[in-house]
Amino acid sequence: MYNIRTMAEVEQNQSNNFTEISISDFYDTDSKSAEEVREEGIIILTSKEEAIYSQLLPLIREKAPSRASVIESRLKDLQKLASAIAKFPSLLERSDLPGGTRTPQLLIDSLIKHQDKGDSTLRLPSKATLGKAFMVSKIHTFSSLAKISAGVEAPDSITRALQQETVILMFSLMAEDVYLNLISDDTQPMEFRRSWATSLLLLWEHRNDQTVESVAPVLQTVWDARRKLAPAFGTMMGTSELIMMSMQMDEQWISFIKSKLEGLEVKQAMEEFLFGISYEQIETLKKILREKGIPAINRDEVSSFLGEHVKSDAGLDYRDFYSMYTIRRDNARARSRMKLPGPHKTLEDYFIQYTTEMNTEKQRNDTFAK
Numbered sequence: 001m002y003n004i005r006t007m008a009e010v011e012q013n014q015s016n017n018f019t020e021i022s023i024s025d026f027y028d029t030d031s032k033s034a035e036e037v038r039e040e041g042i043i044i045l046t047s048k049e050e051a052i053y054s055q056l057l058p059l060i061r062e063k064a065p066s067r068a069s070v071i072e073s074r075l076k077d078l079q080k081l082a083s084a085i086a087k088f089p090s091l092l093e094r095s096d097l098p099g100g101t102r103t104p105q106l107l108i109d110s111l112i113k114h115q116d117k118g119d120s121t122l123r124l125p126s127k128a129t130l131g132k133a134f135m136v137s138k139i140h141t142f143s144s145l146a147k148i149s150a151g152v153e154a155p156d157s158i159t160r161a162l163q164q165e166t167v168i169l170m171f172s173l174m175a176e177d178v179y180l181n182l183i184s185d186d187t188q189p190m191e192f193r194r195s196w197a198t199s200l201l202l203l204w205e206h207r208n209d210q211t212v213e214s215v216a217p218v219l220q221t222v223w224d225a226r227r228k229l230a231p232a233f234g235t236m237m238g239t240s241e242l243i244m245m246s247m248q249m250d251e252q253w254i255s256f257i258k259s260k261l262e263g264l265e266v267k268q269a270m271e272e273f274l275f276g277i278s279y280e281q282i283e284t285l286k287k288i289l290r291e292k293g294i295p296a297i298n299r300d301e302v303s304s305f306l307g308e309h310v311k312s313d314a315g316l317d318y319r320d321f322y323s324m325y326t327i328r329r330d331n332a333r334a335r336s337r338m339k340l341p342g343p344h345k346t347l348e349d350y351f352i353q354y355t356t357e358m359n360t361e362k363q364r365n366d367t368f369a370k
Helices: 007-013 034-040 047-063 065-086 104-113 126-151 156-183 190-206 210-229 237-246 251-260 264-275 279-292 299-306 318-338 347-369
Strands: 095-097 100-102
Touching: 047 065, 047 126, 047 156, 065 126, 100 104, 104 156, 104 190, 126 156, 126 190, 156 190, 156 210, 156 318, 156 347, 190 347, 210 251, 210 264, 210 347, 251 347, 264 279, 264 318, 264 347, 279 299, 279 318, 318 347
Parallel strands: none
Antiparallel strands: 095 100
16 A cells, blocks of 8 residues: 655656578478578578477477477468568568659658658558568467467476567567657657668568567566566555666666656656556546545555546566557557647657667767777
């Protein structure tokens, strides 16, 4: 049980390279060669994913042979889907299309220019839309592999690795939205917006992102910490504990906390992330408790006090993380569009934005040092 306070009030009182693998084992002899698939761009499995898969498959063949054939069939399906997507023109090369010539630069310019705040589906290249379906299929595949791994009593290290790869794939899906959000922010330097647009084209082309590889484990750790601390509504005591815990986390996250948490919208985005309810609901809850003179409530009482069903808690399942992210994303977009108070970006947006700032500064310093 805690007092209702915001993060700002508490503070007043008191920051991999991928390699394609040979996939010849996953499709028939009349299918395309691994070299052809590699040249076409989409990475079916990274070397790390292939290593995990190679450890698991013999165990499944031994303990659940029927499952092994299903898994191998699923990998073939992923390859076929990737091959179909690869038939569409590369987003990284000049292409003469029915509607005119397309170049990477024109695509980047289009992403920056078209900021009508509506759904962007029909403005995106077909390859981008189809690639998203590939990612969802791959996420489901790895989630199934993790469950099968536990079912055949594979070593815990394999099951955990599969679960972690599933989460990283989920973050790759999320990164697409984050890049689109950041590209649309006309308050950001143009060099950043072009950098994010370039990263987005690479993500669409290969369905892999090096930024995600470094950022995903950090955000996953913060998510886990949120679950363990379980800050009650609407105290921010749990946030203070998270900040203290952060001092033992990734150096990049520590730097982010120290330099950006003083910003009001970043604080608000952090509060939404921690509490699992919107900025507006947090403010309403504070007012209700203050008027009723109630010093504290627990999670189970939130829906009752707000007069609406609120899923304020979520498990460690990657689908919970993504679902709650999309709610925060949509709320942030709505506030930005209608110029309402509260965070106009998600915590993930702010963190990747900060990562870009730091990487750019490092590149400049390295260049100056030369």
